[in-house]
Structures are given as C-alpha cells and as structure tokens.
Amino acid sequence: MEPPRGESSVRAGRTGDGEGGSGLVSRSVRVEAPPFRAVVAAADSPRVVWAAPGEATVVGGGAAATLTAAGADRFTAIRDAAADLFASGDVHAGTLAARPRLFGGFAYHDEHDGTAPWTGYPAAGFLLPRVQVTYTGTDPTTGDPDAGGEAWLTVTAAGPDAAPEAVEARLRDARTALESLSEPDPVAAPPGVADRRRTTDRDAWHDSVNAALTRIEAGDLRKVVLAQALEADLERPLDIPATLTRLAERYPDCYRFLLEPISPDGGDSTPDGDATVGGRPSFFGATPERLVDLTGRTVETGALAGTTGRGETPAEDEWLARELLHDGKNVHEHEIVADAIRDQLAPYAASVATGERGIRRLATVQHIETPITAELGADRHVLDLVEALHPTPAVGGLPPGRALRTIRDTEPFDRGWYAAPVGWFDAAGYGSFAVAIRSAVASPDGDRVSLFAGVGLVTDSDPDREWDEVQLKYRPILDELE
Structure with missing residues (x-):
C-alpha cells in the first residue's frame, strides 16, 4: 500500500484487533448488494x-x-499513527472504493474530556473496520429494494500475525453471513418523544447573545457561533438503521453518518444482533456542510452560512431565497465564512477558485452556499487541511481564539463531536470530511437523544430571530424522532 505522505513526529494511541504489531492484511470480494438496514x-x-x-x-x-x-x-x-498502520500492507481490494479506510472524527475542542453524553468519544478517534460493506451502486439507504446495485465485502486484520489465509477464511465466513441476511421489515416509524429538556432557556439565551454582541460592537469579535442542546426522552428505543434510512429519504444530498465510540469505556464490542443502538452511544446525523475533500492535489470545500426556512409554495420558496440572498446580516455572515476559508487554504494552495454564490435547499431550511476549490502547491495529507480549516467561522467565529473562548465560557454543555470534523481517509492521505451539524448522540440504551444546533452572531443579530433559527435547525433530527 502507498503510505500517507508527511513526516511522523507524534504517536497516537493505537490498538489492533488482538494481533498487535503493524502488519495489515485486507481482502475484498464482489457480492450482491445486501439489505442496508440488515447489514x-x-x-x-x-x-x-x-x-x-x-x-x-x-x-x-x-x-x-x-x-x-x-x-x-x-x-x-x-496522521502519524495512520502512517505507521499503513506502512506495511498486503491489500487486494478489487476496486478503489473497497480499499481499507479509517473512519472517525474529532471533538470540537482540543481539551475535550468525554463526559456524558460523549462517554467513549475521545478528542480524536478513528476505526479501521474489521468487516466493511461498500455499496458502489445507487445509494442503498433510500429504502428502494433495487437501490443497492453492486457491493463489495472487505475483511481486514492488523498485526504481525495477520496472515492472508486467516483473513481469506474470515472473508468466506463473512460472505456466508452476509448472504444469509433477510430483507428487513418496512422502515419503522419514529420512536416518539416523551419529554424534552433545554440546556438554555430563552432568558439565558438573550443574555448570552447580547453579551456576545457587546463584544462584537467593541471590536473584540467579528463573529461567534453559539449553540444550544436539547435532550429528548424517547417513547421507544431508537432504531438506528431506520433513522438513517429516513434521513436519507429526506436529505439525499447531505452527508449521513453513524459513529459509535471506539474507546473501551464506550461499550462492549460484541455483535449487536438488533436494530437499536446495542449498548453503545451512537453519534449520527445528516449534515449539509462539507469541510474538505482531497483527491490528488485537488481540494473541494465551500462556505455554507446564512439560513432561512422553506416556503409553503414554490413561489414563497423563491421569495424566501431571494430575501436571504439580499439580507444584510446573512450576507455579511456568509462573506466572513467564505473569506476565512480562502485565507485558511492559501498557505497550502497554488490557486484558489470561488464558484457562484447560490442557494442550497434542504427539506426544512435554505442556506447561502459558495463552492470553493483549490489546487495544492505540494502533496498534503487531508488531515493537514482538516486541521487548517477546523473550526470554520460557520461553526466557530473570528478571530478563532477569541471565538472559541467565548463559546467555552458561554455554552452550558460540552459540544463533544458536534460541529467537528467527521469522515474518512486512506493510505494515500486522501479523504472526505464533513462538519457534524444537524446531528445528535443517542444514549447506549437508545431511550434518550441529545440534539445540538447553533447560529452565527454578527453585527445586527437579533436574539429572538436567532432563537427561532436554532429551533429550525433542530428539525432535521427532531422530525425523525417525533
């Protein structure tokens, strides 16, 4: 395998699958696409x-x-621990999409401590799956029984004792198990919300926003993003596969993800055997915001900031979009984000290009969006760019240090992995990361879910209007719970 590029200077904690060491063996086989929810x-x-x-x-x-x-x-x-992991490999992937990849993410703050509801989620954590099913046809999460198309099954082991013969035997067993999966029942209805609790009441929100605006008016800040958390008790345990399917049907153009904790205190590592969260917390979401995609030296990213609702009719929808594109507060917020992303890319890029500003329409909201692409001046690992871009002003603020301190001092909860980078990267250092907004973390038994949503504050922000926008941003996840 081609190892990631870049120098190795700091070691991360690393565990194998019981075999230790640094060897990696991976085998893949093409299979008939199995039912997504059953997998x-x-x-x-x-x-x-x-x-x-x-x-x-x-x-x-x-x-x-x-x-x-x-x-x-x-x-x-x-990055450096991954370089060590991928340094020696015997990989037969069959297709590029089925190659071994590390999936995971980062906490929003460096000093993340992993307290509830983020038990088991470290400040940075990535998983190399032992068994991976890759759907290379049409998106299988839409619920269409014919949507799976082609798929690949990959089995991977790491360590000096990871022998090709053992991995190939595991691959045969995994294929047999995959072929025995039956079609699941129809997608379950949302579990229902029995009760909900806010971390921030309206009076406290007014105080926080007004304090932030005072700092902006004084010139200490240009922008800061403040968030709220909402804890929902469910009437029935959350069905994760069904929830992901419903999110895919409503948000097919978003980044959908599920990440269970990899730390030892995040739960057991036995087969779950059912569709609920299976004894571990579950961080999931459907985010519209790409952080960065790197292939070769080509970088794709973008600015997504400025929000309004959807209209009851096509005409009202268009009117709201036009109003958004000409709203002084939202346009100012968007320009701050776009300018900052270009500045953050500049030290790495030979060129940066900005696309045409437009409207990104989702099921419940509309955003102002500007695509941004860059060509790097030299080979870089995608994590170099993730570090450079996180947090974007769309989820943090400017200046970054002062904004982060304001967030820490103001928000009465731990953001955990909310609004932080989640995604994957491979042995070459290429990868894809999104910003984990429109997300929630479910408790280990699936009866409680913590939701998060935030808004950007700039000059002329209004506390009541920002409160309403937060409630609007809860809807993508809340709609799949109620």
Missing part, C-alpha cells in the same frame, strides 16, 4: 456508516485497528 443491524460494534454525495456508501463493523489522540497535536498524532 447495519447485524454489524459488530463499534459500527460506522458513511453515505455522502458522489461517494460509495460504507457500513463498517468491528475494529481491525483503532487510533486515538488528545490535545492540540491530535491531528498530527492521528
């Missing part, structure tokens, strides 16, 4: 799901290896 339900913990526009959908289960890191050097530490 997710049957997968061993920790489970990962990644479904993104223009990408193959991946379901992973079990850990061939895990990488964890903490502190300010966590991006470098993960």
Whole structure:
C-alpha cells in the first residue's frame, strides 16, 4: 500500500484487533448488494456508516485497528499513527472504493474530556473496520429494494500475525453471513418523544447573545457561533438503521453518518444482533456542510452560512431565497465564512477558485452556499487541511481564539463531536470530511437523544430571530424522532 505522505513526529494511541504489531492484511470480494438496514443491524460494534454525495456508501463493523489522540497535536498524532498502520500492507481490494479506510472524527475542542453524553468519544478517534460493506451502486439507504446495485465485502486484520489465509477464511465466513441476511421489515416509524429538556432557556439565551454582541460592537469579535442542546426522552428505543434510512429519504444530498465510540469505556464490542443502538452511544446525523475533500492535489470545500426556512409554495420558496440572498446580516455572515476559508487554504494552495454564490435547499431550511476549490502547491495529507480549516467561522467565529473562548465560557454543555470534523481517509492521505451539524448522540440504551444546533452572531443579530433559527435547525433530527 502507498503510505500517507508527511513526516511522523507524534504517536497516537493505537490498538489492533488482538494481533498487535503493524502488519495489515485486507481482502475484498464482489457480492450482491445486501439489505442496508440488515447489514447495519447485524454489524459488530463499534459500527460506522458513511453515505455522502458522489461517494460509495460504507457500513463498517468491528475494529481491525483503532487510533486515538488528545490535545492540540491530535491531528498530527492521528496522521502519524495512520502512517505507521499503513506502512506495511498486503491489500487486494478489487476496486478503489473497497480499499481499507479509517473512519472517525474529532471533538470540537482540543481539551475535550468525554463526559456524558460523549462517554467513549475521545478528542480524536478513528476505526479501521474489521468487516466493511461498500455499496458502489445507487445509494442503498433510500429504502428502494433495487437501490443497492453492486457491493463489495472487505475483511481486514492488523498485526504481525495477520496472515492472508486467516483473513481469506474470515472473508468466506463473512460472505456466508452476509448472504444469509433477510430483507428487513418496512422502515419503522419514529420512536416518539416523551419529554424534552433545554440546556438554555430563552432568558439565558438573550443574555448570552447580547453579551456576545457587546463584544462584537467593541471590536473584540467579528463573529461567534453559539449553540444550544436539547435532550429528548424517547417513547421507544431508537432504531438506528431506520433513522438513517429516513434521513436519507429526506436529505439525499447531505452527508449521513453513524459513529459509535471506539474507546473501551464506550461499550462492549460484541455483535449487536438488533436494530437499536446495542449498548453503545451512537453519534449520527445528516449534515449539509462539507469541510474538505482531497483527491490528488485537488481540494473541494465551500462556505455554507446564512439560513432561512422553506416556503409553503414554490413561489414563497423563491421569495424566501431571494430575501436571504439580499439580507444584510446573512450576507455579511456568509462573506466572513467564505473569506476565512480562502485565507485558511492559501498557505497550502497554488490557486484558489470561488464558484457562484447560490442557494442550497434542504427539506426544512435554505442556506447561502459558495463552492470553493483549490489546487495544492505540494502533496498534503487531508488531515493537514482538516486541521487548517477546523473550526470554520460557520461553526466557530473570528478571530478563532477569541471565538472559541467565548463559546467555552458561554455554552452550558460540552459540544463533544458536534460541529467537528467527521469522515474518512486512506493510505494515500486522501479523504472526505464533513462538519457534524444537524446531528445528535443517542444514549447506549437508545431511550434518550441529545440534539445540538447553533447560529452565527454578527453585527445586527437579533436574539429572538436567532432563537427561532436554532429551533429550525433542530428539525432535521427532531422530525425523525417525533
């Protein structure tokens, strides 16, 4: 395998699949696409799901290896530990999409401590799945029984004792198990919400927003994003595969993901055997915001900031979109984000190009969007760019340091992995990451879900209007619970 590029200076914590060492063996075989929800339900913990526009959908289960890191050097530490993991490999993937990849993410803050509801989620954590199903046909999460198309089954092991013969035997067993999966029942209805609790009441929100606006008016800040959390008690345990399917039907152009904790205190690692969360927390979502995609030296990213609702009719929808594109507060917020992303890319890029500003329409909201592409001046690892771009002003603020301190001092909850980078990267250092907004984390028994949503504050922000926007941004996840 081609190892990632870049120097190795800091080691992250790493565990294998019981075999130790640094060897990696991976085998893949083409299979008839199995039912998506059945695969997710049957997968061993920790489970990962990644479904993104223009990408193959991946379901992973079990850990061939895990990488964890903490502190300010966590991006470098993960990159360097991955270089060690991928340095020696015997890989027969069959197709590029089925290659071994590391899936995971980072906490929003460097000093993340992993307290509830984020138990088991480290400051940085990535999983190399032991068993991976890659759907290379039409998106299988839509619920269409013919949507799966072609798929690939990959089995991977890491360690000095990871012999090709053993991996090939596991691959045969995994294929037999996959072929025995039956079509699941129709997609379950949402579990229902029995009760909900806010971390921030309206009076406290007014105080926080007005304090932030005072700092903006004084010149200490140009922008800051403040978030809220909403805890919902469910009437029935959450069905994760069904929830992901419903999110796919409503948000097919978003990045849908499931990430279970890889830390030892995140739960057991036995097969789940049912469709609920199976004894581990589950971080999931459908985010419209791409952080960065890197293939070769080509970078794709974009600015997504400025929000309004959807109209009752096509004419009202168009009117709202036009109003958004000409609204002073929203346009100002968007320009701050776009300018900052270009500045963050500039040290790495030979050229940066900005596309035409437009409207991104989702099921419940509309955003102002500007695509941004760049050509790098030299080979870089995608994690170099993830570190450079996180947090974008769309989820943080400017200046970054002052905005982060304001967020820490103001928000009465831990953001955990909310609004942070989630995604994957491969042995070449290429990868795809999204910003984990429109997301939630479910408790281990699936009876409670914590939702998160935030808004950007700039000059002329109004506390009541921003409160309403937060409630609008809860809807993508809340609609799949109620």
